[in-house]
Amino acid sequence: MAIHKSSPPSHLLRAFELRLLRCSFSPSDLPSIQSPPSISSPPPPPIQTLADELLQFIESGDYAKALASPAARQIFDFDESSKACLENSKESAKRFYSETVRERVEVFLRGDDEERLLRGFVVMAVGVAAFLAFTQCNFTGPLERFPLVPLLTMNLKEADDGDWLEWEIWARNELMITGSELQGKFSNLQYIVFAKILLMRIKDWLLDESLAPPYGLQSISWWLVRLLLIQQKVLDELSSYMFDLLQVFMRESSNHFGTMEKVVSYWGANFPEEEAQTIVAMLYLEMGIVEHIYGRVDSSSLHFKSAEVASGLHLSVSGALGFRTVHQVEPKAQLVLSVGGDKVENNMSERHNVTCENSDILLTPRLVDVNHESCNGTRTIPNSGVAILKAVQQAVILAQCLSIEKSSRHNEMQRWEMAPYIEAIDSQQSSDFIVRCFCDILRVRWESSRSHTKERALLMMDKLVQGVRDTSLGVAERIYCCFGVHMPSIPKLRKEYGDLLVRCGLIGEAVKVYEDLELWDTVIYCYCLLEKKASAVELIKKRLAERPSDPRLWCSLGDVTNDDACYEKALEVSENRSARAKRSLARSAYNRNDYELAKILWESAMAMNSLFPDGWFALGAAALKARNLEICFQDKPTCVAFVERICHNSQLNKKTATTSL
Known part of the structure; x- marks a missing residue:
C-alpha cells in the first residue's frame, strides 16, 4: 500500500499500523503484495x-x-x-x-x-x-x-x-x-x-x-494485550491486576477487529479478504490463550472456535486403522484429524512417516488403506495426502490441545486425545519456527509420560533448548505467529527440561539447569533428594552475598531455615511488593496462634494478588479464628466454600453459618 503526502492522514497512519502488525504474521498468511509503479510526488x-x-x-x-x-x-x-x-x-x-x-x-x-x-x-x-x-x-x-x-x-x-x-x-x-x-x-x-x-x-x-x-x-489496544500477556508469562503466579487490564484491552481489540467487516472497514474496501481473515483469526487465538492461562475454559474454547471459523477450517477427529511402530504386525485403531474447510489448500503434500534416532516408534502413524490388499493378503499402506495449511491454521489446530488440556482429566488418555492434532502439524512439510517449536513441546510433554518414548522426548527437549541459541534462522522469522501459540518463555522451557532430567534420574544435570535459572526452591528440592540440604543453604547464602536485594533468595532461605526474619528482609528489599513473603509470614503467624496478625497479612497479600490458590480460604480461616466474621461474609460464594470446610473442625453450627449467608 503506497502512501504519499497527498494521501489522507488516516490512510497513511493505518498503512503504518498494518505494516507493524504484519511483522508478527507469517508471510504464508498474507497475500502477495506488489509494489505499485513509482509516481513522481513531492517529498x-x-x-x-x-x-x-x-x-x-x-x-x-x-x-x-x-x-x-x-x-x-x-x-x-x-x-x-x-x-x-x-x-x-x-x-x-x-x-x-x-x-x-x-x-x-x-x-x-x-x-x-x-x-x-x-x-x-x-x-x-x-x-x-x-x-x-x-x-x-x-x-x-x-x-x-x-x-x-x-x-x-x-x-x-x-x-x-x-x-x-x-x-x-x-x-x-x-x-x-x-x-x-x-x-x-x-x-x-x-x-x-x-x-x-x-x-x-x-x-x-x-x-x-x-x-x-x-x-x-486503534491497534495499540492489541499491542497492549500482547505486552500484558508476555508480562503475565514472565510472572510465577496469575495476577488479578493483569487479568483486569487484559479484559479491558481485549474488549477494545475485539470491538475494533473482531469481524472481517470491521477489519475491512478500518483498512479500506480494497483490503484483501485473505489478510482480513488472518487478522481476525489471530486476534481470537491470542484472546483464547489469555483466557486459557487464567483457567476460563468456556471463554477460551469459544475464542478458539471463532479462530477456527475465521481461518476457514473445519476440524473433526475420526478413527482409522494404522501402525505406530516399525515392527508392528497387526494394525490398530488410531485417532486421525480430518481437516476441511473452504480456505484449505486443495493441493496435497505427501505424508511422511518417520522415526527418530534410537526409536522404532513412528512420529505419525502409517494409515491402512482398507480398499487395497497385496498379493500375500496383507493390506498395503500408501502415502496418504496431507492438506497444506497456513501458519495461522496450524496455530488454530495446536490451540485445540490447550482446550483439551483444561477441559479433560489430566491422565494418559488426555495426551492421546491431543495426539491427532500434534501429528497433523508433524505431517506438514513446512511450519514457522515458533509453531514447530510449540508442536514439539506438546509432543515432548506427551511422550515423556510414556516409558517407550521418554528417551526420545529427552533428546527432543535438548534439541529444543539448543535451538533457541541457534543463529541460523533470522530474528524476524522467529517472531512470526509467536503470539498465536502458547509458547513458554525460554527460562520456563529450560525448567521443563530440568524437570524431565529429574524424572529420568539425572538430578545432578538438572541442578545445574536450575542454578543457572536461579530457581532456588527447585534447587533446594533437588539437594534434598540428594540428601544435601546443608549444601542448598550454603549455596543460597553465597548467592545472597552477591545479590542481597533479591527477594526470592531471602524467601528460599526462610523456607529452609523457618526464620521469619528472612521473609521480613524479602519485604524490605522488594519495597513491600513480595506477596510470597507476606503469605509465608501469615502462615507462620497462624501456626503460632496469632490469628489477628495472620488475618492482616493475608488481607495485604490478597489485595496484591487475589488469584492466589487457597488464599481466600486461608484469609477466611484466620478471620474465623480471630472472631472477625464480618470479613468472612464479604464474599458469599467464597465464604460458603471455606465455612463448609472449617465447620467440620470447629464448634460452629455449619447449617446456621451457611444459612446466614
Missing part, C-alpha cells in the same frame, strides 16, 4: 520519513537499530546535563523512567496538528521495538546481547552493563508490582517496562485528546 514530510525508516528496522528484526534510529533519537534527545544526573541506583532509574522519559514523550507529541498522530505512531513503534526486543531475548531467540538500558543504544551514557545493574533490579521490582515473583532468570527487563510506559502513555494520550476515532492507532 514526504520529515516525520513520515522517520516513521518509515523505523518500520524498516522493525520489519527486518533489527530492534537495536530501531531503538537507535533517528526517530527514537528525536524523541529522546538528552542533553549533557541530563546524562550527568544518571547514577547506578534504583532511585535514579525511577526518576529516569517515571519523569525524564515521560517528559520527552510529552515534548515530542507537541507538534503540528497535522503530524500529531504520526508522532504518536512513532512513539508507539519505538515501544513495540523495545517489546519485540524483550520477546526475542526471553521467548523466541536467538539470544543476542542487548544493552541493559534500551536507550544506551543512543549513547545515553557511556558505561558497561555492570554499571546499570541497579536499574535492572528496579525494573524487576516494577514487574513484581502485583506481588508475583518472576518465573526464573530473565534478561533485559527494562525493555518491557520501557515499552509498557510508551504504549500506555500513547493510549492515555489518545483518550485525552480524543484523537483515536476516526483517524487510527
Whole structure:
C-alpha cells in the first residue's frame, strides 16, 4: 500500500499500523503484495520519513537499530546535563523512567496538528521495538546481547552493563508490582517496562485528546494485550491486576477487529479478504490463550472456535486403522484429524512417516488403506495426502490441545486425545519456527509420560533448548505467529527440561539447569533428594552475598531455615511488593496462634494478588479464628466454600453459618 503526502492522514497512519502488525504474521498468511509503479510526488514530510525508516528496522528484526534510529533519537534527545544526573541506583532509574522519559514523550507529541498522530505512531513503534526486543531475548531467540538500558543504544551514557545493574533490579521490582515473583532468570527487563510506559502513555494520550476515532492507532489496544500477556508469562503466579487490564484491552481489540467487516472497514474496501481473515483469526487465538492461562475454559474454547471459523477450517477427529511402530504386525485403531474447510489448500503434500534416532516408534502413524490388499493378503499402506495449511491454521489446530488440556482429566488418555492434532502439524512439510517449536513441546510433554518414548522426548527437549541459541534462522522469522501459540518463555522451557532430567534420574544435570535459572526452591528440592540440604543453604547464602536485594533468595532461605526474619528482609528489599513473603509470614503467624496478625497479612497479600490458590480460604480461616466474621461474609460464594470446610473442625453450627449467608 503506497502512501504519499497527498494521501489522507488516516490512510497513511493505518498503512503504518498494518505494516507493524504484519511483522508478527507469517508471510504464508498474507497475500502477495506488489509494489505499485513509482509516481513522481513531492517529498514526504520529515516525520513520515522517520516513521518509515523505523518500520524498516522493525520489519527486518533489527530492534537495536530501531531503538537507535533517528526517530527514537528525536524523541529522546538528552542533553549533557541530563546524562550527568544518571547514577547506578534504583532511585535514579525511577526518576529516569517515571519523569525524564515521560517528559520527552510529552515534548515530542507537541507538534503540528497535522503530524500529531504520526508522532504518536512513532512513539508507539519505538515501544513495540523495545517489546519485540524483550520477546526475542526471553521467548523466541536467538539470544543476542542487548544493552541493559534500551536507550544506551543512543549513547545515553557511556558505561558497561555492570554499571546499570541497579536499574535492572528496579525494573524487576516494577514487574513484581502485583506481588508475583518472576518465573526464573530473565534478561533485559527494562525493555518491557520501557515499552509498557510508551504504549500506555500513547493510549492515555489518545483518550485525552480524543484523537483515536476516526483517524487510527486503534491497534495499540492489541499491542497492549500482547505486552500484558508476555508480562503475565514472565510472572510465577496469575495476577488479578493483569487479568483486569487484559479484559479491558481485549474488549477494545475485539470491538475494533473482531469481524472481517470491521477489519475491512478500518483498512479500506480494497483490503484483501485473505489478510482480513488472518487478522481476525489471530486476534481470537491470542484472546483464547489469555483466557486459557487464567483457567476460563468456556471463554477460551469459544475464542478458539471463532479462530477456527475465521481461518476457514473445519476440524473433526475420526478413527482409522494404522501402525505406530516399525515392527508392528497387526494394525490398530488410531485417532486421525480430518481437516476441511473452504480456505484449505486443495493441493496435497505427501505424508511422511518417520522415526527418530534410537526409536522404532513412528512420529505419525502409517494409515491402512482398507480398499487395497497385496498379493500375500496383507493390506498395503500408501502415502496418504496431507492438506497444506497456513501458519495461522496450524496455530488454530495446536490451540485445540490447550482446550483439551483444561477441559479433560489430566491422565494418559488426555495426551492421546491431543495426539491427532500434534501429528497433523508433524505431517506438514513446512511450519514457522515458533509453531514447530510449540508442536514439539506438546509432543515432548506427551511422550515423556510414556516409558517407550521418554528417551526420545529427552533428546527432543535438548534439541529444543539448543535451538533457541541457534543463529541460523533470522530474528524476524522467529517472531512470526509467536503470539498465536502458547509458547513458554525460554527460562520456563529450560525448567521443563530440568524437570524431565529429574524424572529420568539425572538430578545432578538438572541442578545445574536450575542454578543457572536461579530457581532456588527447585534447587533446594533437588539437594534434598540428594540428601544435601546443608549444601542448598550454603549455596543460597553465597548467592545472597552477591545479590542481597533479591527477594526470592531471602524467601528460599526462610523456607529452609523457618526464620521469619528472612521473609521480613524479602519485604524490605522488594519495597513491600513480595506477596510470597507476606503469605509465608501469615502462615507462620497462624501456626503460632496469632490469628489477628495472620488475618492482616493475608488481607495485604490478597489485595496484591487475589488469584492466589487457597488464599481466600486461608484469609477466611484466620478471620474465623480471630472472631472477625464480618470479613468472612464479604464474599458469599467464597465464604460458603471455606465455612463448609472449617465447620467440620470447629464448634460452629455449619447449617446456621451457611444459612446466614
